[in-house]
Amino acid sequence: MKLEGRVAWVTGGGSGLGLAICRRFAEEGAKVAVNDVRAEAAEEAAVSLPGEGHIALVGDISDSAAVAEMGATIATAGGRLDVLVNNAGVDRTPGDGMDQMMTTGSLTPHMSDAGWTRMLEIHLNGAFFCAREAVKMMLNQDGGAIVNMSSIAGLAGMGPIHYATAKGGLLGFTRSLAREVGKNNIRVNAICPGAIDTPMTAAVPEPMMKGMIAATPLQRMGTPEEIAAAACFLASDDGAFLTGQWISPNGGIFIG
Numbered sequence: 001m002k003l004e005g006r007v008a009w010v011t012g013g014g015s016g017l018g019l020a021i022c023r024r025f026a027e028e029g030a031k032v033a034v035n036d037v038r039a040e041a042a043e044e045a046a047v048s049l050p051g052e053g054h055i056a057l058v059g060d061i062s063d064s065a066a067v068a069e070m071g072a073t074i075a076t077a078g079g080r081l082d083v084l085v086n087n088a089g090v091d092r093t094p095g096d097g098m099d100q101m102m103t104t105g106s107l108t109p110h111m112s113d114a115g116w117t118r119m120l121e122i123h124l125n126g127a128f129f130c131a132r133e134a135v136k137m138m139l140n141q142d143g144g145a146i147v148n149m150s151s152i153a154g155l156a157g158m159g160p161i162h163y164a165t166a167k168g169g170l171l172g173f174t175r176s177l178a179r180e181v182g183k184n185n186i187r188v189n190a191i192c193p194g195a196i197d198t199p200m201t202a203a204v205p206e207p208m209m210k211g212m213i214a215a216t217p218l219q220r221m222g223t224p225e226e227i228a229a230a231a232c233f234l235a236s237d238d239g240a241f242l243t244g245q246w247i248s249p250n251g252g253i254f255i256g
């Protein structure tokens with residue numbers, strides 16, 4: 001029970017990696033605040049977890065006021081916050097030109113301002129708004145751990161430009177916040193998964209995914225549980241001397 005008695009907030013916890021992280025954290029003894037913008041997904045996830053004291057936090061992480069409210073709810077319900085996982089994300093946005101890319105082979109000329117901005121709002125504004133709430137609570141206690149879900153897209157430029165930019169930005173965010181709050185025993189790290197089998201990747205065209213698997217030395221996609229194991233490592237005392245770092249469970253598709 002690596003997270004016994006701890007309170008964890010997982011964004012995008014209603015599906016895929018976030019759901020697997022919520023499950024693993026609950027199995028390790030944490031009380032989990034499950035955020036998702038899809039109300040039903042958040043609520044179903046929260047009641048499905050083993051143990052007691054889990055709550056659903058419905059809201060869009062790119063909405064500053066909604067995130068402040070989530071922070072207040074956690075402070076009231078849990079009394080403290082030990083772990084934040086900034087996991088919620090999307091790989092497509094309306095107007096991002098991905099459809100045109102499939103036919104023309106180029107993306108940047110087809111991307112609208114809205115398509116570009118929405119991607120950064122969700123991943124970067126969202127992570128910042130949640131971390132701001134988390135740090136406020138963690139500064140009033142004996143520290144905490146923040147885990148940001150980046151991607152091999154952020155490390156190696158794999159993936160569309162808006163997504164890779166957002167995921168790369170999360171690495172700068174991780175490093176800067178780690179330097180700022182290390183003295184307060186708040187650790188900040190990132191995970192850069194390769195291709196993992198979730199609803200997000202189920203929507204990727206089959207030939208593209210086959211190409212990714214062929215380029216992966218372990219010759220398969222990862223499982224959400226494999227990413228949850230990395231999150232548990234970084235969130236628990238197992239990762240006690242790690243801060244400002246990224247780890248990349250990716251089957252070897254990016255070796256750096």
Ligand SMILES: NC(=O)c1ccc[n+]([C@@H]2O[C@H](COP(=O)([O-])OP(=O)(O)OC[C@H]3O[C@@H](n4cnc5c(N)ncnc54)[C@H](O)[C@@H]3O)[C@@H](O)[C@H]2O)c1
Binds near residue numbers: 152
């Ligand atoms: N699956 C992969 O191969 C892979 C690889 C690298 C990184 N990632 C990252 O991991 C994270 C989880 O991906 P996944 O594959 O589990 O995707 P998913 O689509 O299965 O789950 C994402 C969840 O986030 C929620 N969400 C989206 N926007 C939100 C918002 N604004 N506010 C609150 N919740 C929101 C969705 O409703 C959904 O439940 C994402 O950040 C993704 O970019 C995934």
